[in-house]
């Protein structure tokens with residue numbers, strides 16, 4: 001396997017323009033001779049499918065949700081970044097680029113990130129044209145807020161429902177193309193495998209989740225926009241069905257998986273309340289604009305938070321990071337919360353929580369202003385916890401939220417399997433070891449609206465995978481057989497444990513040993529325990545029902561089976577990276593005052609892993625990261 | 639707490655279906671309603687029984703997947719709350735709860751509590767968009783939009799497409815859902831060009847899907863988890879009338 005990032009030559013600011021000029025074009029009339037499969041209809045998939053259809057390609061789109069509008073992108077709350085500099089506060093494409101590379105702790109590709117910052121402005125224009133109702137100021141112009149890791153206000157938002165509004169925008173563009181007959185949309189269809197013909201991705205096998213029918217789809221190229229894998233930790237802020245299957249199946253077919261250990265733990269989520277918990281709820285980071293984070297100075301404090309006087313409170317972020325304070329980046333904020341809780345100063349019934357307090361903001365701005373800004377979030381908090389955050393401080397704790405790692409892609413967003421492209425959270429490309437708030441929505445839409453529509457044309461124009469194939473090809477038949485056999489095996493599971501209980505156990509292993517702080521000993525323990533749990537799954541799990549109708553237990557079993565293999569890959573990556581950077585904190589590598597200690601000498605590379613067999617150690621390939629425009633520095637938010 | 643659940647079970651669209659009674663124990667008040675159903679399902683699986691199928695995903699009240707009728711009320715008793723956001727502290731030990739799917743002719747049951755709501759997608763395909771291809775778009779701040787209009791557009795855009803409005807209506811009318819989309823675009827300059835054909839096309843598709851008429855019962859507004867107002871239906875009726883009288887006819891595309 002070779003990793004050719006295909007970064008265009010030339011000065012950073014000209015790379016994308018030059019590349020667009022150098023790429024081969026397909027004339028409009030010929031585009032309709034090509035077909036593309038898009039798996040996933042989140043921000044990345046819906047925008048890609050709609051745009052390619054507008055250009056004239058024949059698109060088949062699939063998702064496992066009952067409607068394309070319900071992809072997990074819908075849940076994003078806070079906002080989307082762009083370098084518009086509407087606030088005249090010193091923002092620029094260069095600054096957004098710089099902040100993103102720095103925020104990612106220098107583990108991303110400069111060229112990709114620069115392109116992302118460049119197209120960020122087009123995204124906002126596009127969304128407004130589609131009728132996305134972004135927040136506005138009284139003068140009628142677009143409003144912005146600031147987000148963690150940035151000192152400018154560049155985040156566009158639509159109340160606390162930005163992801164919903166952006167996705168509905170992309171979904172409406174997609175629906176228009178479905179109506180025009182340019183996109184064939186298959187909802188409640190789960191992709192089970194990619195199909196390669198002569199080494200090129202030429203289609204997929206999917207299962208109809210209503211009838212159970214296993215069916216092949218053939219095309220000239222395949223795009224995965226299947227989201228992230230946070231749910232390998234069982235509890236996360238992701239929707240219940242989010243999973244790694246599509247990406248993992250591609251990995252097993254030869255696509256390299258990059259930086260799987262780079263996962264993001266979000267500092268502001270509602271704490272776990274008990275073993276029944278099925279998911280965790282994010283409280284948007286935008287709350288940190290006005291809320292102050294603190295814990296009692298004293299261990300084992302039992303007083304009501306409102307009775308704790310000012311000088312007995314520790315506003316630990318403001319204390320440790322005076323210039324960014326409560327808006328310090330996510331990895332730093334999360335780790336600090338863990339530290340104070342490990343010291344025994346955590347709050348709430350479990351001791352794993354910290355306060356996010358709006359008292360001062362309410363006194364300063366009035367309840368009305370706070371309500372206008374965060375009303376729906378406060379309501380959501382009250383619904384879940386039964387506590388009124390206008391009266392008592394919120395309790396928050398970090399939770400798994402986002403995965404920077406993903407399938408390795410080159411500058412054209414193509415994986416190591418020719419013809420297989422990967423967009424959105426499913427790829428590894430732009431966020432390095434830590435993603436800044438409001439940048440995932442930006443990346444998903446950049447990939448889908450403004451990058452893949454060009455780069456896919458180049459791939460197809462240069463003959464792509466060669467001659468047309470149909471689903472009668474033996475490779476499709478074989479893949480279908482494999483999928484059916486696996487479903488049969490899952491349906492035969494007749495042990496004494498539910499799939500969910502095994503998934504929960506996997507989550508405990510991952511959170512305890514591969515969570516916010518990792519060390520060699522723990523990671524090795526995880527490497528012992530995961531294969532055992534996988535064995536337990538195949539020997540002792542239970543799946544009821546049949547394969548010919550809606551069977552949610554079967555769906556879950558298939559996803560958990562893949563998580564049980566994928567988890568090991570994640571641990572191998574965490575073990576390999578003997579440094580601390582971004583979301584990956586290795587306890588062995590820290591400075592004297594407990595900050596992450598990066599090792600640029602030995603680890604300034606993308607770790608791309610090649611599958612060698614279930615339970616076998618994968619092969620590591622390194623893509624060196626070269627920084628020509630940004631000077632590597634120790635990240636400091638002090 | 640311990641609860642008695644009466645749940646609609648139906649193997650497939652063709653199957654007739656029936657209510658089946660279950661008991662669950664050990665429910666605590668911090669659980670969400672769906673987590674309570676998870677507890678039941680874990681128990682059923684270990685008893686070799688098929689778990690109750692229900693749609694859900696985000697469990698945060700935003701994706702619109704969850705769709706249960708609780709004691710006759712779509713999304714249950716709490717105002718502006720999806721069923722995934724309803725917590726068990728609103729119930730008490732010994733309660734009997736009736737759990738049914740969102741019922742409407744246009745939403746056939748696929749299994750148990752899972753319904754097919756793709757009719758909503760087809761209405762969107764008919765006109766729920768602004769025809770703006772990707773690229774070549776003027777700057778986002780080129781057209782100022784008053785905060786009031788932007789806010790009104792957002793109020794309507796908040797619809798999650800769950801279908802509770804249809805399930806609550808005795809005519810199974812989809813007017814609240816359709817009018818939310820029509821109104822969102824009506825408040826924005828970007829929506830004006832296609833305003834007439836949009837409303838005509840969406841309403842035509844709504845009728846084709848077999849949704850009923852609106853006879854002003856306003857049950858829809860009462861159950862809507864996102865507080866979409868029936869004022870949007872009035873707006874849509876006005877737009878529809880105006881568009882019908884004008885030259886522009888519903889265009890079958």
Ligand SMILES: Cc1cc2nc3c(=O)[nH]c(=O)nc-3n(C[C@H](O)[C@H](O)[C@H](O)COP(=O)(O)OP(=O)(O)OC[C@H]3O[C@@H](n4cnc5c(N)ncnc54)[C@H](O)[C@@H]3O)c2cc1C
Nearest residue numbers: 040041042043044064073078079191227424425438440441
């Ligand atoms: C609670 C929350 C809040 C967030 N807030 C923000 C924010 O404020 N700003 C920000 O920038 N980012 C935010 N993020 C992150 C951001 O929402 C996601 O990273 C982004 O939306 C991912 O988009 P996507 O298109 O890559 O994938 P998704 O939206 O996850 O879509 C995945 C799609 O793939 C389909 N799919 C997956 N597997 C298969 C399969 N095997 N077969 C068929 N279909 C499949 C699914 O059906 C779905 O359509 C937030 C995330 C969470 C969880």
Ligand code: SF4
Nearest residue numbers: 797798800801803862
């Ligand atoms: S109008 Fe309300 S009830 Fe109807 S689909 Fe939209 S959110 Fe659901």
Ligand code: FES
Nearest residue numbers: 697700702704722
């Ligand atoms: S599960 Fe998403 S709205 Fe209820």
